[in-house]
Amino acid sequence: MYRLLIVDDEDIITDGLYEVFNRHQPERLDVCKAYSAKEALDWMSRTRIDIVLTDIAMPGMNGLELSEEIQKYWPRCRVVFLTGHSEFEYAYRAIQMTNVRYVLKTEGYGKVIDTVQAVMDEMDRAHHDSLLLEQSREQLLAYRFMAQGDYMRHLLQNSRVLCRDTDVMVREFGKLDIGLDPAQPVVLVLGRISYPEGRTYTERSEILSSVRMAWDTYFSDRARSMGIIDKHGDLFWFLQPSVRAEGRLDSHFIRFVEGTLEMIQESCLGSHGLTIGWTLSCEACRWGCLTRQYERLRELQQLRIGSGGAIIVRDGFEPLDGLAGKESFADSQKAEVLRAYLESGRNEEFLQELEEVMGNALKMKGNVQLTIETYYTIALMLHSCIGRMGMHGRIDDAGQLMRLNDHPSIEDAFGYLKRVAESIFLSKQTQERDRASLIVDRICEYVEEHLSEDLSLVRLAEIHYFNPSYLSRFFKQEKGINLSDFIDKCRVKKAKEMLRDNDLKVREVALSVGYEAAHSFTRFFKKATGLTPQEYRDTLSLN
Numbered sequence: 026m027y028r029l030l031i032v033d034d035e036d037i038i039t040d041g042l043y044e045v046f047n048r049h050q051p052e053r054l055d056v057c058k059a060y061s062a063k064e065a066l067d068w069m070s071r072t073r074i075d076i077v078l079t080d081i082a083m084p085g086m087n088g089l090e091l092s093e094e095i096q097k098y099w100p101r102c103r104v105v106f107l108t109g110h111s112e113f114e115y116a117y118r119a120i121q122m123t124n125v126r127y128v129l130k131t132e133g134y135g136k137v138i139d140t141v142q143a144v145m146d147e148m149d150r151a152h153h154d155s156l157l158l159e160q161s162r163e164q165l166l167a168y169r170f171m172a173q174g175d176y177m178r179h180l181l182q183n184s185r186v187l188c189r190d191t192d193v194m195v196r197e198f199g200k201l202d203i204g205l206d207p208a209q210p211v212v213l214v215l216g217r218i219s220y221p222e223g224r225t226y227t228e229r230s231e232i233l234s235s236v237r238m239a240w241d242t243y244f245s246d247r248a249r250s251m252g253i254i255d256k257h258g259d260l261f262w263f264l265q266p267s268v269r270a271e272g273r274l275d276s277h278f279i280r281f282v283e284g285t286l287e288m289i290q291e292s293c294l295g296s297h298g299l300t301i302g303w304t305l306s307c308e309a310c311r312w313g314c315l316t317r318q319y320e321r322l323r324e325l326q327q328l329r330i331g332s333g334g335a336i337i338v339r340d341g342f343e344p345l346d347g348l349a350g351k352e353s354f355a356d357s358q359k360a361e362v363l364r365a366y367l368e369s370g371r372n373e374e375f376l377q378e379l380e381e382v383m384g385n386a387l388k389m390k391g392n393v394q395l396t397i398e399t400y401y402t403i404a405l406m407l408h409s410c411i412g413r414m415g416m417h418g419r420i421d422d423a424g425q426l427m428r429l430n431d432h433p434s435i436e437d438a439f440g441y442l443k444r445v446a447e448s449i450f451l452s453k454q455t456q457e458r459d460r461a462s463l464i465v466d467r468i469c470e471y472v473e474e475h476l477s478e479d480l481s482l483v484r485l486a487e488i489h490y491f492n493p494s495y496l497s498r499f500f501k502q503e504k505g506i507n508l509s510d511f512i513d514k515c516r517v518k519k520a521k522e523m524l525r526d527n528d529l530k531v532r533e534v535a536l537s538v539g540y541e542a543a544h545s546f547t548r549f550f551k552k553a554t555g556l557t558p559q560e561y562r563d564t565l566s567l568n
Contacts, residue, residue, distance in 0.1 A: 026291065026494040027145055028072065028483075031058045032065045032079035032091065033107070038130070040545040042078065042107075045134055046141070051507050053145070055482050055493060062086035062094075069098040070277055072483045072493060073284025076144055078137070081108040092125060098277065099284070100246055103144045107137060152292045155242045170237075173201050174253035177263065181255070184315035194312070204249045205265055210309035212282055215322040216260035217369070219300040235297055236260065239289045247281060257365040259326075260301075261319070265309075279308065279339070286337055287494050302326065303337045303492075323368070336499075337492030360402050367410055372450045379403070379446060383439040400429055403442050407449060416452050423448075464489065465503045468496075473515050476538045480512050517553045520546075524562045531558045 029046055033039040043058045057074075059065040062083060068074060077095055081088035092104045104125040128140050176197065180187050188194060194207035205211065218236065220229055237252060240262070244250050252262045266278050286303045293299040304326040310318045325338055359382050366375035386399040404426040410416075411423055423445060425431045432438035468489060472480060485508070486493040500508040516538040523534045535546030551557050556564070 026053055026055055026287075026497065027075040027148065028055045028057065028493070029076045029078060029141065030065060030068055030074045031056065032060075032062065032077060032083075032088070034060055034080065034083045036060060036542050037544065038080075040540075040542055041548075042134075042137065044545070044548065045138065047509060049138060051509055055497065057481055057483060062088070062091040065091060066094060066098075068483070069095060071280065071487065073280075073287060074099055074102050075148065076103045076105065076141060078105045078107055078141065081106050098281075101148075101288075103148065105137075105140055105144060149295070152288075153296065169202065170253070173203055173251060176201055176203070177251060177253045177261075178255065180312070181261075181315055181319050184317075185313050188312035188315065191312075203251055205251055205263060206249075207312055209265055210311050211315075212264040212279065212306055212309045213315070213318050213322060214262040214264065214282065214286065214303060214305045215255075215319075215326055216262070216304075217302045217326060218260065219302075221298065232297065232299060233260070236289070236293055236299065236301065239292050239296075243285050243289055243292075248278075248285075255319075256361070257323075257369060259369070279305070283337060283339060283492060287492055290337070291494070305337070305339055307340045336495050339490055339492075360406065363403065364406055367406065367446070367449070370450070370453055375446065375450075376443065379443060383442070387436065387439070396435060397429065400435070400438055400442070401427070404429075407442065407445050410449055414449075414453065414456070416449065461499070461503055465500060468500065468508075469504075469511070472512055473519075476512075476516055476519055477536060478539070480539060482508065513549075513553060517550065520550060520558065521554075521561065524558055525565060527562070527566075534558065 031039055031042045031046065033042075039058050039060055043056055046054065046056045057068055059068055062079075062085060065077070065079070074095070077092070079088040079091060083091075086094075088106055088108070092106075095102050095104065106125060106127045107130060108127075109130045126140055126144065128137055188207070191207050197203075198205060198207055216236070218232065220232065224232070233254070240250070240252060244264070247267055248264050249267050250262050250264045252260060255261045264282060282305060286305065290301050290303065293301055304322045306318055306322065321340060325340055359378070363375060363378055363382065365371075366378060382399065382403070386396050408423070408426045416423075425441065426445065429438055432441060468485060471485070471488065482493045482497055485491075486496045489496070491499070497508055500506075500511070504511065520534055520538050523529055523537060524531075531547070532543045535541070535543045538546070540546035540549065547557050550561070554561060
């Protein structure tokens with residue numbers, strides 16, 4: 026999804042263009058509006074902007090000056106100058122700037138729409154070309170990531186101890202060519218790929234390389250980063266602002282990272298059909314806190330909505346229900362694999378691995394101690410998951426997990442473990458659906474109670490700790506209607522209720538449903554109902 030920002034100091038033009046574009050490819054284009062360059066820069070600091078449609082001649086900062094500031098926030102942002110000025114000086118200065126186009130207001134909505142559409146098509150091609158240029162680096166990256174990944178995974182295990190001496194870290198980073206600064210805090214990002222079914226190990230490795238190339242393409246200009254594969258098979262990145270961006274991106278860096286993750290997500294989905302879910306820290310953390318922050322991101326990714334979906338979650342430091350710390354597990358490779366599948370919600374992989382583990386245990390009946398140890402290793406794992414996820418009371422007969430003697434035979438005991446595991450996965454799915462329903466209800470309630478305020482996709486995403494594009498897809502998936510259409514329906518419903526009161530002026534009704542200009546409200550209402558507000562009010566008096 027691309028994000029378009031319309032900027033013009035004439036509200037009738039801004040509102041008109043907003044209404045036109047707000048219904049132009051809503052699945053692909055999220056539209057925002059601003060009535061001044063200052064307000065536009067506020068949008069830039071809050072979220073990623075892909076295209077700016079701006080007037081040139083505005084009071085205070087003009088459109089040309091605004092476009093120069095835009096590049097500091099989002100260097101890939103395209104600018105379309107929309108102006109009534111046809112003088113050569115304006116046109117010449119606009120033409121000299123990179124990533125800009127120039128359209129006269131007199132050319133009409135059709136020309137403006139075609140120009141924005143052409144810009145989106147160009148951006149699609151640019152994404153594709155950038156990925157092709159990066160493919161030649163694939164083999165070199167693979168070798169370098171092996172050594173760097175081993176070291177960074179080592180730090181994640183016990184950062185409090187291993188990151189205590191900054192001088193040692195500086196030497197190690199230098200030897201391994203890790204382009205991060207151990208003396209500066211770091212932003213952490215956890216990514217989970219939903220691999221297409223049936224992919225081999227080699228094919229998955231190629232997919233990982235494609236995601237890494239996309240990452241480097243989008244982050245190389247403004248960030249230093251280091252990516253690894255963690256022990257659960259997920260992607261994990263460490264980021265800091267690049268040296269040349271450090272003074273300008275300090276307060277904006279987390280927003281920059283989130284917006285860029287969205288671009289990578291959409292690029293990989295469009296180019297390779299890959300769905301990637303991201304979880305990122307809400308602020309940079311010290312290297313000594315890596316282990317705890319890493320665990321926090323894993324917890325968020327496991328407990329948030331969707332398993333492996335195209336979500337971007339920012340750690341808002343909310344308390345996580347049912348979380349009381351991690352239990353220890355048996356120190357075996359199989360136990361680690363089972364634990365990883367259980368925590369990440371990979372139902373089929375877990376049950377397949379569980380069948381193999383239990384089958385091997387049943388073959389060792391001569392070694393009773395190993396068979397019993399296998400049972401209690403799995404039982405403790407399931408018991409721990411039930412506790413951490415707050416599932417007590419929702420899993421039938423879970424109380425028998427730690428009582429092997431309650432089962433008639435070891436075969437029955439292992440069968441019981443499998444049924445409990447299936448119940449856990451089912452309960453997690455139910456929790457996710459309930460959580461999704463609760464969040465959608467909360468969003469709907471907020472919209473209905475704040476119709477006179479800012480209800481842009483970006484604002485709603487900020488309030489509910491969502492990424493704007495994911496919120497748009499998630500809301501439609503849950504409600505079967507675009508969020509913008511739901512907001513419009515709420516506005517029409519409230520407007521109709523208020524128009525029944527003849528003492529209220531149309532302008533007062535307009536303000537109450539989020540329209541500062543009465544003429545914009547009138548156009549909106551007529552398009553939705555076929556009547557102007559006054560005509561609707563007149564029909565009420567006839568009944």
